[in-house]
Amino acid sequence: MLCCQSGSQVILSHPAFTFALLVVAFAAVRWHIRDSYKVSGFNTKHVLITGCDSGFGNLLARQLDLKGFHVIAACLTEKGAADLAAAASTRLKTLLLDVTDSASIGRAVKFVSEEVGERGLWGLVNNAGRSVPIGPTEWMQLEDFTKVLDVNLNGVIGVTLLFLPLLKKAQGRVVNVASILGRLSLTGGGYCLSKFGVEAFSDSLRKDMRPFGIKVSIIEPGFFKTAVTRLDLIEGDLRRLWTRLPQDVRDSYGPTYFDEYVKSQDFSMGILCSPDISKVTRCMEHALTAFHPRTRYAAGWDAKLFWIPLSYFPAFVSDFVINVLLPSPKGKIN
Template sequence: MAEKGSVFITGASTGIGETCALHLDKLGFRVFAGIRKAVDGAALRSRASERLVPVRLDISDEAEISQAARDIVETLGSEGLAGLINNAGIVVGGMLEFIPLDSLRMQLEINVVGQIAVTQAFLPSLRKARGRIVNISSVSGLISSPFTGAYSASKFALEALTDSLRMELQPWNIHVSLVEPGFVQTPIISKSFAAAQEMRAELPAEAVQLYGPAFSAVEDATRRESAKAVPPDVVAKAVEHALTARRPRTRYMVGANSGFQISLARLLPDRWRDSLITRRLGLK
């Protein structure tokens, strides 16, 4: 049994998940690290202690979720899981008028349904250890802006589900926290630009004519804003607090966009906020 107990992190191949896996491993947790490719598991293993165990998991695949839960629970024996970090996620961008519906479905399947599917599979084990759950949301789960509607919808949904889950799990003292990062230096940023390029190439001419200049302006603004991204360790520290503090917080706003600015923007009347956001994105 590990010094600090055992945790499971989804999406640990790169970025926030990888950093959390290595950070928690260093702190003495036994880390089960969710990866989709064996090569990513081997790379992670080579940088961690012998405790770290890569676990193959695509969170949109129910059979893989059941298998991962069975394997981990079996390894844990009577121990129970001390922490579940629902981190895996993707960004699907694009104008809602033309976004392919299959892309929208995939965004929601992975960032929403997958998170609950994994949580369901691990709750019996979490209950045994009075473990904690940490859901990685985003500032996009608090504020929505043009061309990120699908991603924001997924993170708004995750916020709602997490609030419900927190109250539902109170009887067992299972704490549930949200981490809401602004821009973080991870591959997700370049992946989302690449995906946007691909999507743009497939758009009908009408879409490019209607939205092309606005889409480009938002891409430029996103490039500028993402230059202020913070390193993923900042998120790992918040996750550590959520897992170990005597009184974990329900929400951790971390990263480039200050919590104060976001909180203030949420209090504004809708049209003021729209105007603030569109101006900042260079659309006015």
């Protein structure tokens, strides 16, 4: 024991160890200072945000409006647009946008082009998204995957491609909202697939657009209370998926599986979902205002300390965690 203690003391007092600590401390301070540098002229910059009816997009729009940005908030519904306009300054503009409709995207490009002029578009935040249908893979049909992929992935790609000319004019920013479920697949359906896709698309885009001065950041939120995690919507759609399954498939899961699945999901989401969505919008704001935006932002302590580290573990470890959160089928096929 004394040998161990004396050995540790020797290591801690060694000049090389002291030097290494100083290097780490210097690097951390330098990174913090570099990370704090901001761009100037917020009041001359235009930012387009999709999915502003509620949640992250809505809060970010109001947040940037207060800082003086010219915010163009894209909403899916007229009510969402009207409510947001009433809560912001006259500087904020709203438009209706369905990211799955190419004609709707085209109209948005025309509107934004007229707003930004030769200055170009400083920021594009691809925030619009949906979660349902989500659940066990066998419960899905192809169109269930398509519903989610069309919004979360194809919508991101379609919007980004058409706005790149305006972003190149301003040497602006693209901020894509992925998820910790773009690192770790917890369940079936199109949501995890789409977020893995957003990660890949963003990485490719970042490398391709670097010569043009465009910077691309990925937001990876943990679990937050938004429309995407509304349990009534998720459970209602899960029941739809379950009831349309052939009887032999339902039998293979066991008679109590659906109720157990819903209860486990309710319990897990109740523990995991944070109501403080500003943790996400602060990351988005930094990506738009920092002189040196980060490539990836882990939003929420569960993302930083649990989910993203877990994604680097061997599969059997993450499988074990998922099996703790959700039940396994108890039935057997005869």
